[in-house]
Amino acid sequence: MSEYAPQGSEKEGLYNGSVAEIIAGFIQEQGGDLLTRERAALQARTKGVVAAEVAFDVPEALKYWAEDAIMQPAGSPLIKGKKAIRELYKQYFESGLLREFSGVSSHLEMAGSGDLAYEYGVNRMVLAGDNRDLLDVGKYLAVWKKINGEWLVVALSF
Numbered sequence: 001m002s003e004y005a006p007q008g009s010e011k012e013g014l015y016n017g018s019v020a021e022i023i024a025g026f027i028q029e030q031g032g033d034l035l036t037r038e039r040a041a042l043q044a045r046t047k048g049v050v051a052a053e054v055a056f057d058v059p060e061a062l063k064y065w066a067e068d069a070i071m072q073p074a075g076s077p078l079i080k081g082k083k084a085i086r087e088l089y090k091q092y093f094e095s096g097l098l099r100e101f102s103g104v105s106s107h108l109e110m111a112g113s114g115d116l117a118y119e120y121g122v123n124r125m126v127l128a129g130d131n132r133d134l135l136d137v138g139k140y141l142a143v144w145k146k147i148n149g150e151w152l153v154v155a156l157s158f
Contacts (some may be wrong), residue, residue, distance in 0.1 A: 071157075079096045
């Protein structure tokens with residue numbers, strides 16, 4: 001019997017919990033919806049950055065990076081900041097060094113807060129060699145953070 005409905009009324013059997021339980025259920029439901037929306041938004045951003053990289057579009061690719069982001073290419077020094085990342089993109093995309101690029105996300109994990117996530121997957125690059133093109137298939141790990149309402153890459157290792 002509900003303590004909030006008069007005994008014998010039609011509302012008596014509707015809910016037998018406390019107001020706190022009702023609020024907790026609402027918050028949990030809203031949080032789940034929020035995470036679903038954030039996951040969809042982030043998946044769209046991951047596809048967007050890969051599409052820009054596949055097209056060798058430096059200005060578009062940079063839209064997905066935080067100002068103070070870091071990049072850790074295998075066998076190379078740490079690259080810090082969007083300006084340095086721009087230079088690396090130019091080196092790869094505009095010099096003719098990189099002939100093909102693709103990336104496929106294998107897993108995306110989001111924090112319960114909905115503002116921090118990581119993603120890992122496989123990348124494939126065809127690089128120009130002296131006598132023939134070289135295929136490099138590797139793995140990557142990207143950390144995404146929601147900054148001012150927008151998902152941005154804050155760290156990438158590949």
